[in-house]
Amino acid sequence: MEESATSTAATPDDLKVRIQLNELEAMVLESKLHVEELTKENSQLRRENNQLKRIPLFVAVVVDILETGEVYLRQQGNNQEYLTQASEDLIPLLKPGAKVAVNNALSIVKLIGNIYDSRVRIMELEESPTISYADIGGLEHTIKEVREAVEYPLTKPEIFRRIGVEPPKGILLHGSPGTGKTLIAKAVAHEAKATFIRMSGSELVHKFIGEGAGLVRELFMLARERAPAIVFIDEIDAVGSTRSNDGTSGSAEVQRTMMQLLAEMDGFDNRGDVRIMAATNRVDMLDPALLRPGRFDRIIEIPLPDAKGRLEILKIHSGKMQLAGVDLTEITALTENATGAEIQAVCREAGMMAVRRDAVAVERSDFIDAVHKVKNEKVSDNRMYT
Ligand SMILES: Nc1ncnc2c1ncn2[C@@H]1O[C@H](COP(=O)(O)OP(=O)(O)OP(=O)(O)O)[C@@H](O)[C@H]1O
Numbered sequence: 070m071e072e073s074a075t076s077t078a079a080t081p082d083d084l085k086v087r088i089q090l091n092e093l094e095a096m097v098l099e100s101k102l103h104v105e106e107l108t109k110e111n112s113q114l115r116r117e118n119n120q121l122k123r124i125p126l127f128v129a130v131v132v133d134i135l136e137t138g139e140v141y142l143r144q145q146g147n148n149q150e151y152l153t154q155a156s157e158d159l160i161p162l163l164k165p166g167a168k169v170a171v172n173n174a175l176s177i178v179k180l181i182g183n184i185y186d187s188r189v190r191i192m193e194l195e196e197s198p199t200i201s202y203a204d205i206g207g208l209e210h211t212i213k214e215v216r217e218a219v220e221y222p223l224t225k226p227e228i229f230r231r232i233g234v235e236p237p238k239g240i241l242l243h244g245s246p247g248t249g250k251t252l253i254a255k256a257v258a259h260e261a262k263a264t265f266i267r268m269s270g271s272e273l274v275h276k277f278i279g280e281g282a283g284l285v286r287e288l289f290m291l292a293r294e295r296a297p298a299i300v301f302i303d304e305i306d307a308v309g310s311t312r313s314n315d316g317t318s319g320s321a322e323v324q325r326t327m328m329q330l331l332a333e334m335d336g337f338d339n340r341g342d343v344r345i346m347a348a349t350n351r352v353d354m355l356d357p358a359l360l361r362p363g364r365f366d367r368i369i370e371i372p373l374p375d376a377k378g379r380l381e382i383l384k385i386h387s388g389k390m391q392l393a394g395v396d397l398t399e400i401t402a403l404t405e406n407a408t409g410a411e412i413q414a415v416c417r418e419a420g421m422m423a424v425r426r427d428a429v430a431v432e433r434s435d436f437i438d439a440v441h442k443v444k445n446e447k448v449s450d451n452r453m454y455t
């Protein structure tokens with residue numbers, strides 16, 4: 070009884086305690102709010118701090134991954150090399166040639182792009198080019214030879230196996246500039262549904278000094294990964310000529326690049342699904358080592374187009390134009406000794422003349438003027454044909 074009496078009738082002391090309790094509760098709440106605010110501020114600062122730590126990041130290329138788990142990097146631009154660490158989850162993703170971002174402390178923060186980045190700078194890669202044989206005028210004989218040497222080993226390997234012949238290993242196309250060498254290589258890749266990987270020999274030695282041999286190795290690595298593939302080395306004379314064109318230094322480097330190319334070719338199976346093509350307009354300058362059996366052992370000349378070929382090329386390149394009273398056979402006769410590229414230029418110029426006249430169609434006179442214009446440019450270019 071007594072107890073219940075005390076609980077119902079609050080003494081002044083009780084009241085005081087209750088008020089104090091309320092006050093304390095309010096303080097706790099306030100502190101909680103404060104903590105929440107601080108937590109927010111903290112994470113904000115943390116984010117900013119991270120941001121500050123991260124920016125700017127340097128870009129480097131992985132040269133090698135050592136057994137110790139350290140990563141050997143080369144910084145792009147200044148070519149500085151160093152060893153650094155990467156987190157365990159990154160290590161398995163790293164491969165030589167991969168591009169990575171490193172922070173101020175030079176540790177690897179992340180992987181950027183895919184591993185082809187450094188190669189794509191120099192290699193032109195097309196899944197399957199859109200050029201087909203129908204886009205090539207004339208050159209029937211050449212196309213036939215190239216198909217046998219490059220396309221059929223990819224598309225009908227069983228025939229070679231059945232008969233027991235080895236397809237040629239490397240095919241060298243040679244001919245004047247603009248005769249359609251690159252065009253043919255692309256068309257073969259298209260027809261064989263192969264990846265077309267082009268590398269320019271002159272870029273290799275002039276633009277990527279010091280990297281030539283490495284890039285050649287990557288070229289063949291990429292081809293194997295993307296097989297069936299056609300590797301096309303344009304202007305191979307820049308890499309493999311006996312005499313250096315400009316007499317500049319760096320020939321040791323060029324030599325190294327060529328040795329790498331030879332080594333890659335020697336290590337290749339003739340019957341594989343990677344075919345190797347090269348082009349040059351200076352076949353006379355090529356190092357004989359390149360032309361030995363098992364290397365570029367099939368040499369195919371790309372001639373200037375004959376009259377029939379020129380007519381076809383004219384038809385191909387004027388195919389989309391509105392023509393009015395143009396006898397292409399006549400133009401064929403006027404373009405003797407012209408290359409495919411020059412005939413294409415004639416068509417383009419003729420079209421431009423009609424555009425300038427604001428005409429509805431391209432006329433005979435446009436073509437005649439275009440022929441003269443292209444011929445004059447050729448003379449001033451100091452080239453050898455009429
Ligand atoms: N036979 C041809 N039929 C149709 N077009 C041609 C032909 N030959 C050349 N051309 C045209 O000329 C352009 C240049 O040809 P291409 O690049 O194949 O020459 P190239 O022989 O590789 O020359 P370079 O030695 O300068 O590399 C082609 O894009 C194409 O439009």
Ligand SMILES: [Mg+2]
Pocket residue numbers: 250251252303348
């Ligand atoms: Mg070319």
